[in-house]
Amino acid sequence: MSGEDGESGGRAGDWAELHLVLLGPGERAPRLPAETAGAPLEARVRGFLEHDARVGETAAVRTVLGRRVEGSLLEVLPPARQTFGRPVPELLEVGSELRALIRAGGLEGA
Amino acid sequence: MPDRSFAAVLARRDEIVAAALGIDYGAFERGELAFEYEALMASAGTTLEDVRAIQRAAKVGSTPLLELPALTRLARLGAPAGKGATILVKDEAANPSGSFKARRASVAVHEAARRGYRGVVAATSGNYGAAVASQAAMRGLDCIVLQEVYDSLGRGQPEILEKGRACEAYGAEVWQLTVGPELFYAMLLALEETGYFSASLYTPHAIAGIETLGHEIGAEVLERYGRPPDAVVCTNAGGGNVTGTARGLRAAGCGATAVIGVSVDLRGLRMDSDRDFNRKSFTTGHTGFAMPFLLDPDRTDVPRSAARPLRYLDRHVTVTQGEVFYVTEALARLEGLERGPAGNTSLAAAIPLARELDEDAVLVVQETEYTGAGKHPTAQLTFARELGVEVRRGHPSENVPGRVIAIPRSPGELSAVEVDLDEIRRGYLGRAVGDRPLDSLGDVDLEYLAAEVGGLPVATVAGWLEAESREAGARA
Ligand SMILES: Cc1ncc(COP(=O)(O)O)c(C=O)c1O
Numbered sequence: 146m147s148g149e150d151g152e153s154g155g156r157a158g159d160w161a162e163l164h165l166v167l168l169g170p171g172e173r174a175p176r177l178p179a180e181t182a183g184a185p186l187e188a189r190v191r192g193f194l195e196h197d198a199r200v201g202e203t204a205a206v207r208t209v210l211g212r213r214v215e216g217s218l219l220e221v222l223p224p225a226r227q228t229f230g231r232p233v234p235e236l237l238e239v240g241s242e243l244r245a246l247i248r249a250g251g252l253e254g255a
Numbered sequence: 256m257p258d259r260s261f262a263a264v265l266a267r268r269d270e271i272v273a274a275a276l277g278i279d280y281g282a283f284e285r286g287e288l289a290f291e292y293e294a295l296m297a298s299a300g301t302t303l304e305d306v307r308a309i310q311r312a313a314k315v316g317s318t319p320l321l322e323l324p325a326l327t328r329l330a331r332l333g334a335p336a337g338k339g340a341t342i343l344v345k346d347e348a349a350n351p352s353g354s355f356k357a358r359r360a361s362v363a364v365h366e367a368a369r370r371g372y373r374g375v376v377a378a379t380s381g382n383y384g385a386a387v388a389s390q391a392a393m394r395g396l397d398c399i400v401l402q403e404v405y406d407s408l409g410r411g412q413p414e415i416l417e418k419g420r421a422c423e424a425y426g427a428e429v430w431q432l433t434v435g436p437e438l439f440y441a442m443l444l445a446l447e448e449t450g451y452f453s454a455s456l457y458t459p460h461a462i463a464g465i466e467t468l469g470h471e472i473g474a475e476v477l478e479r480y481g482r483p484p485d486a487v488v489c490t491n492a493g494g495g496n497v498t499g500t501a502r503g504l505r506a507a508g509c510g511a512t513a514v515i516g517v518s519v520d521l522r523g524l525r526m527d528s529d530r531d532f533n534r535k536s537f538t539t540g541h542t543g544f545a546m547p548f549l550l551d552p553d554r555t556d557v558p559r560s561a562a563r564p565l566r567y568l569d570r571h572v573t574v575t576q577g578e579v580f581y582v583t584e585a586l587a588r589l590e591g592l593e594r595g596p597a598g599n600t601s602l603a604a605a606i607p608l609a610r611e612l613d614e615d616a617v618l619v620v621q622e623t624e625y626t627g628a629g630k631h632p633t634a635q636l637t638f639a640r641e642l643g644v645e646v647r648r649g650h651p652s653e654n655v656p657g658r659v660i661a662i663p664r665s666p667g668e669l670s671a672v673e674v675d676l677d678e679i680r681r682g683y684l685g686r687a688v689g690d691r692p693l694d695s696l697g698d699v700d701l702e703y704l705a706a707e708v709g710g711l712p713v714a715t716v717a718g719w720l721e722a723e724s725r726e727a728g729a730r731a
Binding site: 167168172173174177178180181184185186187188189190191192208209210212225226227228229230231232233235236238239240242243244246247250 | 260261325328329332374397398399404405407411413414416417420423426427428429430431432433434435436437440441449525527528529530580581584585587588589628629631632633634635636637638646647648662665666
């Protein structure tokens with residue numbers, strides 16, 4: 146981001162994520178369950194902003210392939226949101242149990 | 256600008272797909288419902304040697320085949336005396352994009368380049384996206400990947416977010432869609448706009464790319480153990496993994512090896528449901544793909560799928576989500592291998608399956624995949640808990656897809672639940688024949704159907720069809 150706060154908008158050249166509605170709720174494939182049919186088919190795609198824009202406004206980007214896409218600006222410099230999550234105690238136990246089993250050469254509860 | 260409505264784009268499907276694949280599928284159609292499967296496969300025009308050369312140049316294949324002594328020991332501890340096969344794993348995570356999908360992508364992208372396409376398009380929420388992106392990167396081709404990622408509340412499945420990140424790391428333009436089968440619609444639009452090659456998972460090229468995996472396993476087990484593998488277990492979703500691996504085993508002279516498909520049991524969850532989408536902790540290798548694709552392999556993005564798992568499966572079993580997390584932990588803690596989710600589906604079944612075999616037998620788990628943020632058990636179980644799924648220790652029978660993940664309390668609780676393949680075969684036949692009168696089918700059709708369900712005698716298949724049509728008559 147060059148100057149502007151990424152939460153509120155971005156400048157031409159910023160890497161940004163757009164939101165698009167590809168099909169409205171009434172325009173989707175036939176025979177979908179109600180909870181899917183009642184929602185639009187949405188898409189997100191990223192690229193370099195062609196111009197200054199505010200979040201929620203119509204904006205255009207050039208994707209990494211140089212293709213032009215228009216949508217509404219969702220976020221500038223979108224972070225990766227997948228993480229390793231929290232430790233899972235139920236799994237932490239498993240390793241020690243298995244090591245003990247192998248060492249003892251028996252298999253309780255089998 | 257062409258009409259972008261759903262109906263209009265699907266009406267243009269055949270011409271878009273034909274331009275993006277350059278395969279004349281019509282040439283292989285025979286009789287009322289048959290097609291020449293082997294001729295379609297041969298049309299790829301590559302021998303196993305050619306594929307190996309393509310893959311060597313593309314940094315793919317020749318992955319290590321590792322013995323798993325601790326897991327073998329666990330299997331033997333719970334087995335009757337003299338039972339418990341040696342368990343091996345093919346470390347497919349060593350491929351450039353971290354999974355066996357690199358094998359498929361290498362041949363598909365080679366074909367795109369050979370035919371002069373400037374870019375490739377793939378619609379996949381799986382490891383295949385990164386595989387195509389990585390292969391396209393090495394060849395300087397453009398790559399577009401379309402994924403199904405978010406529910407309507409904007410919650411992204413962590414594993415698919417990670418796969419999208421990997422695609423971007425390899426320079427792909429990534430489209431992240433919300434839940435629904437219209438991923439295919441979006442793919443058609445992308446193909447139409449760009450004129451790029453469709454790097455489908457289901458072309459003869461893509462499947463030929465997996466044959467080297469089965470061949471490497473067969474040849475190396477023969478050499479190291481002096482016998483063909485007794486069983487090869489394959490995580491099954493769309494059926495390409497089973498198909499290519501089995502074909503490669505046969506080519507290596509291991510036609511007697513039992514090919515066993517494994518899927519995570521997610522029965523009860525709808526794949527096209529915005530609500531169910533994020534209530535599953537596995538994004539592939541589960542029954543939500545495996546069962547529909549076994550019953551109808553052609554429900555893909557090509558007119559005739561080259562992935563036809565029912566032809567090759569000797570058995571099919573299911574495991575639960577909790578069991579896969581359990582063996583993922585076991586693999587890290589006992590074997591020192593931290594590997595990713597879907598690849599461990601077949602590993603979960605391997606322990607109970609090894610107990611059925613003699614001690615001198617060899618059982619091969621034919622893949623691993625990379626792990627990372629989003630893909631790791633801790634990522635998936637954290638996400639599941641946030642959505643209200645209960646995670647606890649318990650017997651696998653306590654798993655309820657979308658509601659309870661029960662992590663086994665001991666390795667003795669691991670089990671491979673048999674799927675009745677004859678029931679699947681009958682279901683396949685019923686759907687393939689549809690409401691055609693039986694006398695409209697010629698010999699070519701019956702022989703085709705017999706091959707489709709695994710090379711059963713034509714008389715058996717004809718008998719099933721007659722019984723089914725009598726029952727249908729009685730119901731009417
Ligand atoms: C790591 C891994 N294993 C297995 C599979 C299943 O392969 P197939 O869809 O060919 O059955 C997939 C694909 O979805 C995968 O990514």
